Amino acid sequence: MKSEHILSRRGFCLCCVGAAGFAATGWLSPRAAYAEARGIVSLIKDSAAKSVISAHKLRNGVTVLEGSGGNVAVLSGNDGLVMIDAGISISRKQMTKALADISPEPVTHLINTHWHFDHADGNSWIGTDTTKIIAHENTRKYLSQVQRVEDWDYNFLPLHGNGVPQHVFSNEHALTLNGETLALKYYGPAHTDGDISVLFSEADILHVGDTFWNGIYPFIDHSTGGSIGGMIAACEANLLVSTNNTIIIPGHGNPVSTRSELQGFRDMLVAIRENVATLKHQGRTRDEAVAAKPTAAFDAKWGQFVIDPAFFTRLVYEGV
Ligand SMILES: [Zn+2]
Numbered sequence: 001m002k003s004e005h006i007l008s009r010r011g012f013c014l015c016c017v018g019a020a021g022f023a024a025t026g027w028l029s030p031r032a033a034y035a036e037a038r039g040i041v042s043l044i045k046d047s048a049a050k051s052v053i054s055a056h057k058l059r060n061g062v063t064v065l066e067g068s069g070g071n072v073a074v075l076s077g078n079d080g081l082v083m084i085d086a087g088i089s090i091s092r093k094q095m096t097k098a099l100a101d102i103s104p105e106p107v108t109h110l111i112n113t114h115w116h117f118d119h120a121d122g123n124s125w126i127g128t129d130t131t132k133i134i135a136h137e138n139t140r141k142y143l144s145q146v147q148r149v150e151d152w153d154y155n156f157l158p159l160h161g162n163g164v165p166q167h168v169f170s171n172e173h174a175l176t177l178n179g180e181t182l183a184l185k186y187y188g189p190a191h192t193d194g195d196i197s198v199l200f201s202e203a204d205i206l207h208v209g210d211t212f213w214n215g216i217y218p219f220i221d222h223s224t225g226g227s228i229g230g231m232i233a234a235c236e237a238n239l240l241v242s243t244n245n246t247i248i249i250p251g252h253g254n255p256v257s258t259r260s261e262l263q264g265f266r267d268m269l270v271a272i273r274e275n276v277a278t279l280k281h282q283g284r285t286r287d288e289a290v291a292a293k294p295t296a297a298f299d300a301k302w303g304q305f306v307i308d309p310a311f312f313t314r315l316v317y318e319g320v
Protein backbone atom coordinates (compact mmCIF):
# COMPACT_ATOMS: atom_id res chain seq x y z
CA MET A 1 0.00 0.00 0.00
CA LYS A 2 1.35 3.37 -1.01
CA SER A 3 0.82 5.12 2.31
CA GLU A 4 2.88 2.46 4.08
CA HIS A 5 5.63 3.07 1.55
CA ILE A 6 5.58 6.76 2.37
CA LEU A 7 5.61 6.19 6.07
CA SER A 8 8.45 3.75 5.80
CA ARG A 9 10.79 6.52 4.69
CA ARG A 10 12.00 9.50 6.64
CA GLY A 11 12.39 12.87 5.03
CA PHE A 12 9.16 12.69 3.05
CA CYS A 13 7.78 15.93 1.85
CA LEU A 14 4.25 17.14 1.76
CA CYS A 15 5.21 17.97 -1.79
CA CYS A 16 4.89 14.25 -2.34
CA VAL A 17 1.47 13.78 -0.85
CA GLY A 18 -0.50 14.48 -3.98
CA ALA A 19 2.06 12.61 -6.00
CA ALA A 20 1.45 9.49 -3.97
CA GLY A 21 -2.24 9.74 -4.67
CA PHE A 22 -1.66 10.14 -8.38
CA ALA A 23 0.97 7.44 -8.44
CA ALA A 24 -1.36 4.97 -6.77
CA THR A 25 -4.36 5.59 -8.94
CA GLY A 26 -3.40 7.61 -12.02
CA TRP A 27 -5.01 11.05 -12.41
CA LEU A 28 -7.74 11.34 -9.84
CA SER A 29 -10.86 13.38 -10.15
CA PRO A 30 -10.44 16.61 -8.17
CA ARG A 31 -12.80 15.34 -5.51
CA ALA A 32 -11.00 12.00 -5.14
CA ALA A 33 -7.60 13.71 -5.14
CA TYR A 34 -8.77 16.05 -2.43
CA ALA A 35 -10.05 13.23 -0.25
CA GLU A 36 -6.91 11.19 -0.78
CA ALA A 37 -4.55 14.11 -0.13
CA ARG A 38 -6.32 14.96 3.11
CA GLY A 39 -6.08 11.36 4.25
CA ILE A 40 -2.38 11.21 3.52
CA VAL A 41 -1.74 14.57 5.18
CA SER A 42 -3.25 13.07 8.32
CA LEU A 43 -1.08 9.98 7.98
CA ILE A 44 2.04 12.09 7.51
CA LYS A 45 1.22 14.18 10.54
CA ASP A 46 0.57 11.08 12.61
CA SER A 47 3.86 9.59 11.42
CA ALA A 48 5.86 12.78 12.08
CA ALA A 49 4.30 12.92 15.54
CA LYS A 50 6.02 9.63 16.38
CA SER A 51 9.09 9.89 14.15
CA VAL A 52 12.53 10.10 15.73
CA ILE A 53 14.66 13.08 14.77
CA SER A 54 18.28 12.15 14.12
CA ALA A 55 21.10 14.67 14.45
CA HIS A 56 24.17 14.76 12.18
CA LYS A 57 26.94 16.97 13.56
CA LEU A 58 28.87 18.62 10.74
CA ARG A 59 31.49 21.32 11.49
CA ASN A 60 31.80 24.90 12.86
CA GLY A 61 28.75 24.42 15.11
CA VAL A 62 26.44 23.27 12.32
CA THR A 63 24.16 20.24 12.85
CA VAL A 64 21.53 18.77 10.51
CA LEU A 65 18.29 17.39 11.93
CA GLU A 66 16.49 14.74 9.91
CA GLY A 67 12.98 13.42 10.54
CA SER A 68 10.51 16.32 10.51
CA GLY A 69 9.78 16.98 6.84
CA GLY A 70 12.73 18.59 5.02
CA ASN A 71 16.30 18.55 6.36
CA VAL A 72 16.80 21.25 9.02
CA ALA A 73 20.22 22.86 9.63
CA VAL A 74 21.04 24.40 13.02
CA LEU A 75 23.98 26.73 13.79
CA SER A 76 24.77 27.11 17.49
CA GLY A 77 26.84 29.66 19.42
CA ASN A 78 26.66 32.78 21.60
CA ASP A 79 24.09 34.44 19.36
CA GLY A 80 21.59 31.63 20.00
CA LEU A 81 20.35 28.93 17.67
CA VAL A 82 19.99 29.74 14.00
CA MET A 83 17.70 27.36 12.09
CA ILE A 84 17.45 26.81 8.37
CA ASP A 85 13.89 25.53 7.91
CA ALA A 86 11.52 24.50 10.65
CA GLY A 87 10.06 21.06 9.85
CA ILE A 88 6.46 20.13 10.63
CA SER A 89 4.75 21.47 13.76
CA ILE A 90 3.44 18.13 14.88
CA SER A 91 6.98 17.00 15.75
CA ARG A 92 7.45 19.98 18.06
CA LYS A 93 8.18 17.72 21.04
CA GLN A 94 10.99 15.80 19.30
CA MET A 95 12.31 18.96 17.66
CA THR A 96 12.41 20.76 21.01
CA LYS A 97 14.47 17.91 22.45
CA ALA A 98 16.77 17.76 19.43
CA LEU A 99 17.42 21.51 19.70
CA ALA A 100 18.02 21.29 23.47
CA ASP A 101 20.54 18.50 22.84
CA ILE A 102 22.49 20.92 20.64
CA SER A 103 22.33 23.90 23.03
CA PRO A 104 20.09 25.36 25.75
CA GLU A 105 20.07 28.69 23.90
CA PRO A 106 16.77 29.83 22.35
CA VAL A 107 16.18 29.99 18.61
CA THR A 108 16.98 33.60 17.71
CA HIS A 109 16.90 33.30 13.91
CA LEU A 110 14.96 31.08 11.51
CA ILE A 111 15.52 31.15 7.76
CA ASN A 112 12.98 29.49 5.41
CA THR A 113 14.34 28.09 2.14
CA HIS A 114 10.79 28.23 0.64
CA TRP A 115 7.14 28.19 1.66
CA HIS A 116 6.28 24.46 1.59
CA PHE A 117 4.58 22.97 4.62
CA ASP A 118 7.31 20.42 5.36
CA HIS A 119 9.86 23.25 5.65
CA ALA A 120 7.88 26.16 7.14
CA ASP A 121 4.99 24.70 9.15
CA GLY A 122 7.17 24.70 12.29
CA ASN A 123 7.43 28.50 12.03
CA SER A 124 4.13 28.65 13.89
CA TRP A 125 5.62 27.36 17.16
CA ILE A 126 9.28 28.40 16.73
CA GLY A 127 8.39 32.04 15.98
CA THR A 128 8.20 34.25 19.08
CA ASP A 129 8.36 38.01 19.69
CA THR A 130 12.13 37.73 19.73
CA THR A 131 12.73 35.28 16.86
CA LYS A 132 13.72 36.79 13.55
CA ILE A 133 12.23 34.83 10.65
CA ILE A 134 13.89 35.55 7.32
CA ALA A 135 12.80 34.45 3.83
CA HIS A 136 12.42 35.52 0.23
CA GLU A 137 9.57 37.98 -0.32
CA ASN A 138 7.55 35.41 -2.32
CA THR A 139 7.80 32.94 0.56
CA ARG A 140 6.23 35.48 2.91
CA LYS A 141 3.50 36.11 0.37
CA TYR A 142 2.62 32.40 0.13
CA LEU A 143 2.76 31.90 3.90
CA SER A 144 0.45 34.90 4.44
CA GLN A 145 -2.48 33.78 2.32
CA VAL A 146 -4.47 30.67 1.48
CA GLN A 147 -2.21 28.91 -0.96
CA ARG A 148 -3.62 26.54 -3.51
CA VAL A 149 -1.50 23.75 -5.02
CA GLU A 150 -3.37 22.84 -8.17
CA ASP A 151 -1.58 19.52 -8.73
CA TRP A 152 -3.00 18.23 -5.46
CA ASP A 153 -6.30 20.14 -5.45
CA TYR A 154 -5.25 21.24 -2.00
CA ASN A 155 -5.48 24.57 -0.14
CA PHE A 156 -2.93 25.41 2.55
CA LEU A 157 -3.98 27.85 5.24
CA PRO A 158 -1.83 30.89 6.05
CA LEU A 159 0.48 31.00 9.06
CA HIS A 160 -0.40 33.53 11.71
CA GLY A 161 1.37 36.15 13.81
CA ASN A 162 4.92 35.32 14.73
CA GLY A 163 5.13 32.43 12.26
CA VAL A 164 5.14 34.69 9.21
CA PRO A 165 8.63 35.86 8.12
CA GLN A 166 9.06 39.50 9.17
CA HIS A 167 12.33 40.03 7.32
CA VAL A 168 12.31 39.48 3.59
CA PHE A 169 14.63 40.22 0.71
CA SER A 170 14.48 39.99 -3.06
CA ASN A 171 17.95 38.95 -4.22
CA GLU A 172 20.68 38.57 -1.58
CA HIS A 173 21.05 38.98 2.14
CA ALA A 174 24.04 38.45 4.45
CA LEU A 175 24.18 37.90 8.22
CA THR A 176 27.03 37.29 10.64
CA LEU A 177 25.98 35.07 13.54
CA ASN A 178 27.94 32.79 15.85
CA GLY A 179 31.15 33.69 14.05
CA GLU A 180 29.79 32.45 10.74
CA THR A 181 28.91 34.50 7.67
CA LEU A 182 25.57 33.36 6.28
CA ALA A 183 25.05 34.26 2.63
CA LEU A 184 21.41 33.97 1.52
CA LYS A 185 20.78 33.98 -2.21
CA TYR A 186 17.62 33.88 -4.31
CA TYR A 187 17.68 31.38 -7.18
CA GLY A 188 14.95 32.91 -9.30
CA PRO A 189 12.14 30.50 -10.18
CA ALA A 190 13.30 26.91 -9.43
CA HIS A 191 11.33 24.37 -7.31
CA THR A 192 9.00 27.30 -6.47
CA ASP A 193 9.63 30.99 -7.19
CA GLY A 194 10.71 31.70 -3.62
CA ASP A 195 13.66 29.33 -3.13
CA ILE A 196 16.89 30.53 -1.55
CA SER A 197 20.21 28.91 -0.73
CA VAL A 198 22.04 29.47 2.55
CA LEU A 199 25.84 29.27 2.53
CA PHE A 200 27.70 28.94 5.84
CA SER A 201 30.78 30.61 4.37
CA GLU A 202 33.53 29.66 6.84
CA ALA A 203 32.17 26.15 7.42
CA ASP A 204 31.75 25.67 3.65
CA ILE A 205 28.29 24.14 4.09
CA LEU A 206 25.52 24.89 1.59
CA HIS A 207 21.82 24.33 2.35
CA VAL A 208 20.06 24.25 -1.01
CA GLY A 209 16.47 23.58 0.09
CA ASP A 210 14.33 21.64 -2.36
CA THR A 211 16.45 22.50 -5.42
CA PHE A 212 18.20 19.17 -4.68
CA TRP A 213 16.69 15.84 -3.61
CA ASN A 214 19.56 13.42 -3.24
CA GLY A 215 18.78 10.05 -4.83
CA ILE A 216 15.07 10.65 -5.49
CA TYR A 217 13.00 12.38 -8.17
CA PRO A 218 12.00 15.84 -6.91
CA PHE A 219 8.65 17.52 -6.76
CA ILE A 220 8.38 20.68 -8.90
CA ASP A 221 5.67 23.10 -7.78
CA HIS A 222 4.19 24.74 -10.87
CA SER A 223 1.45 26.37 -8.79
CA THR A 224 4.02 28.73 -7.27
CA GLY A 225 6.42 29.24 -10.15
CA GLY A 226 8.55 26.07 -10.29
CA SER A 227 9.69 24.37 -13.51
CA ILE A 228 12.23 21.82 -14.71
CA GLY A 229 14.28 24.58 -16.34
CA GLY A 230 14.38 26.49 -13.07
CA MET A 231 15.43 23.37 -11.19
CA ILE A 232 18.34 22.83 -13.58
CA ALA A 233 19.40 26.49 -13.37
CA ALA A 234 19.39 26.21 -9.56
CA CYS A 235 21.59 23.09 -9.74
CA GLU A 236 24.05 24.95 -11.92
CA ALA A 237 24.12 27.84 -9.44
CA ASN A 238 24.77 25.33 -6.64
CA LEU A 239 27.61 23.70 -8.60
CA LEU A 240 29.21 27.10 -9.23
CA VAL A 241 29.44 28.03 -5.54
CA SER A 242 30.56 24.61 -4.26
CA THR A 243 33.76 22.53 -4.37
CA ASN A 244 34.54 18.94 -3.49
CA ASN A 245 35.06 20.11 0.11
CA THR A 246 31.61 21.67 0.40
CA ILE A 247 29.02 19.79 2.45
CA ILE A 248 25.70 20.09 0.65
CA ILE A 249 22.43 19.78 2.57
CA PRO A 250 19.58 18.84 0.21
CA GLY A 251 15.92 19.43 1.07
CA HIS A 252 15.32 15.67 0.99
CA GLY A 253 17.52 12.60 0.85
CA ASN A 254 20.87 12.10 2.61
CA PRO A 255 21.30 15.23 4.77
CA VAL A 256 25.10 15.16 4.29
CA SER A 257 25.64 15.20 0.54
CA THR A 258 28.45 15.99 -1.87
CA ARG A 259 29.02 18.07 -4.97
CA SER A 260 29.43 14.98 -7.12
CA GLU A 261 26.01 13.71 -5.98
CA LEU A 262 24.59 17.13 -6.87
CA GLN A 263 26.24 16.86 -10.29
CA GLY A 264 24.56 13.48 -10.78
CA PHE A 265 21.18 14.97 -9.87
CA ARG A 266 21.68 17.82 -12.35
CA ASP A 267 22.72 15.45 -15.13
CA MET A 268 19.65 13.27 -14.50
CA LEU A 269 17.36 16.32 -14.73
CA VAL A 270 18.99 17.48 -17.97
CA ALA A 271 18.71 14.04 -19.62
CA ILE A 272 15.06 13.58 -18.65
CA ARG A 273 14.14 17.10 -19.71
CA GLU A 274 15.64 16.34 -23.13
CA ASN A 275 13.75 13.06 -23.47
CA VAL A 276 10.42 14.55 -22.41
CA ALA A 277 10.85 17.69 -24.54
CA THR A 278 11.51 15.53 -27.60
CA LEU A 279 8.27 13.60 -27.02
CA LYS A 280 6.24 16.75 -26.42
CA HIS A 281 7.63 18.45 -29.51
CA GLN A 282 6.70 15.36 -31.54
CA GLY A 283 3.13 16.12 -30.50
CA ARG A 284 2.72 13.35 -27.93
CA THR A 285 0.12 13.98 -25.27
CA ARG A 286 1.12 13.86 -21.64
CA ASP A 287 -0.19 10.32 -21.23
CA GLU A 288 1.60 9.20 -24.39
CA ALA A 289 4.81 10.73 -23.08
CA VAL A 290 4.40 8.83 -19.81
CA ALA A 291 3.76 5.60 -21.74
CA ALA A 292 7.01 6.12 -23.68
CA LYS A 293 8.93 5.87 -20.35
CA PRO A 294 11.41 8.70 -20.93
CA THR A 295 12.87 8.22 -17.43
CA ALA A 296 13.49 4.46 -17.76
CA ALA A 297 17.30 4.63 -17.65
CA PHE A 298 17.12 6.49 -14.32
CA ASP A 299 14.24 4.80 -12.52
CA ALA A 300 16.19 2.14 -10.64
CA LYS A 301 18.28 4.80 -8.93
CA TRP A 302 15.89 7.78 -8.66
CA GLY A 303 12.37 6.39 -8.86
CA GLN A 304 12.13 4.60 -5.54
CA PHE A 305 10.41 7.33 -3.53
CA VAL A 306 6.97 8.90 -3.70
CA ILE A 307 7.60 10.94 -6.85
CA ASP A 308 7.45 7.91 -9.09
CA PRO A 309 8.57 7.83 -12.76
CA ALA A 310 5.11 8.54 -14.18
CA PHE A 311 4.46 11.46 -11.88
CA PHE A 312 7.92 12.92 -12.47
CA THR A 313 7.40 12.65 -16.23
CA ARG A 314 4.17 14.63 -15.89
CA LEU A 315 5.91 17.31 -13.84
CA VAL A 316 8.66 17.67 -16.45
CA TYR A 317 6.15 17.59 -19.34
CA GLU A 318 4.30 20.53 -17.82
CA GLY A 319 7.47 22.63 -17.96
CA VAL A 320 8.91 21.94 -21.44
ZN1 LIG B 1 9.32 21.82 -1.31
